Amino acid sequence: GQQVMQIPQYQHVQEGEDFTxxxxxxxxxxxxxWYKQRPGxxxxxxxQLVKSGEVKKQKRLTFQFGEAxxxxxxxxxxxxxxxxxxxxxxxxxxxxxxxxxxxxxxxxVSP
Amino acid sequence: xxxxxQSPTHLIKTRGQQVTLRCSSQSGHNTVSWYQQxxxxxxxxxxxxxxxxxxxxxxxxxxxxxxxxxxxxxxxxVNALELDDSALYLCASxxxxxxxxxxxxxxxxxLSVL
Numbered sequence: 001g002q003q004v005m006q007i008p009q010y011q012h013v014q015e016g017e018d019f020t021x022x023x024x025x026x027x028x029x030x031x032x033x034w035y036k037q038r039p040g041x042x043x044x045x046x047x048q049l050v051k052s053g054e055v056k057k058q059k060r061l062t063f064q065f066g067e068a069x070x071x072x073x074x075x076x077x078x079x080x081x082x083x084x085x086x087x088x089x090x091x092x093x094x095x096x097x098x099x100x101x102x103x104x105x106x107x108x109v110s111p
Numbered sequence: 112x113x114x115x116x117q118s119p120t121h122l123i124k125t126r127g128q129q130v131t132l133r134c135s136s137q138s139g140h141n142t143v144s145w146y147q148q149x150x151x152x153x154x155x156x157x158x159x160x161x162x163x164x165x166x167x168x169x170x171x172x173x174x175x176x177x178x179x180x181x182x183x184x185x186x187x188x189v190n191a192l193e194l195d196d197s198a199l200y201l202c203a204s205x206x207x208x209x210x211x212x213x214x215x216x217x218x219x220x221x222l223s224v225l
Contacts, residue, residue, distance in 0.1 A: 001170070004154075033213060042201060042216040043154065088153050098144065098167045099214065101153035 002027045004091050006102035014110050019076040021105035025087035030094040032065055032072045037104070038085045046074075046087075079109045114138060115217035123223045124192050132187040132220045134202030142166075143185040144214065145177060146201040155202055160185055162168050189222075197224045 003026040023032065025095055031050045035043035047056055049065035049072060056063045062075045063091055086106045090099040114137035124130050136143050142161045146154035156169035174190040183204075183208035189196055199221050203214035 035214075040220050043214075044216070045213040061137060067162075091162075097142075097161075097168070097212075098156050098159055098169075100156065101146075103153040 001098045002058075002093055004089060004102040006089055006105050008105055009103065010106045010108075012108040012110065013079050015081060016078050019072050019079050019083070019107055021087050021089075021107075023072045023074075023090050023091075023102055025070045025091045025100075027070070027091075027093055029036055029069050030096075031089040031092050033090045033092075033099065034063060034072075035088045035090060035101075036085050037088065042083075044079075044089060079107070080108070081109050081111055083107060084109050115202060115215050117143060117200075117202050117217035117220050120218065121221045121223075123225065125225050126225075127195060128192050129188065129190045130192060130200035130222065132189075132200050132202075132222070134186070134217055135184045135185070136202075136204035137215050138184065140206050140215070141178055141183050142205045142212070143183065144205070145185070145187045146203065147171075148199040148201055148219070150198070151158075171209055189223065192224045194224050197222060204219045 005024045033045040033048045036064045037043045053067045054065040064073045086104040090101040090106045116135045117126045117132045142211045144159040145157040157171050158168040159166050163179045179185045199219045201219045203216045205212040
């Protein structure tokens with residue numbers, strides 16, 4: 001079956017440092033979505049990437065979809081304490097309607 | 112707030128018992144997916160319902176079953192509970208069975224099996 005892997009599992013940064021999490025799928029994806037889950041909360045949709053090589057920005061967050069549509073990354077510039085949480089990528093295969101989630105990257109930001 | 116509500120928020124059961132979790136989807140959404148999230152893990156897909164029919168199932172045994180009602184609300188039933196069933200159960204709704212629909216998650220039901 002499809003597998004989605006994320007690295008690193010955990011990262012602790014000082015406020016103001018940058019952060020990147022990487023996502024790799026065992027199969028080609030029709031699209032990839034990113035979610036953020038705050039401690040004790042539920043996943044909240046951040047963004048969706050559909051096109052090969054697509055790059056999208058949301059303020060300090062930059063999302064990329066690989067040319068082969070099998071990998072993706074999320075980069076946060078100048079982290080803030082409000083960025084704390086676990087970031088999940090989730091991919092959909094062509095012809096399927098279900099999302100497969102990675103295990104997530106937990107981000108801790110120290111002030 | 113996503114408009115997806117789940118009940119109960121917390122539940123404690125003993126091994127061998129049965130449990131029913133409930134989910135009301137966001138207004139206008141006809142697709143409901145259920146996920147199991149163990150501590151420190153990503154959500155694992157259990158199954159999805161579209162217009163009252165099961166549409167896709169993850170790698171979970173038959174003792175995990177579900178229903179979707181005409182108003183698109185949904186239930187997850189788990190029989191013969193095992194200790195490993197302890198997890199956060201998340202319901203997510205979306206507006207159509209399309210490949211580019213994002214999921215709106217409820218706050219989840221925290222199930223503890225003793």
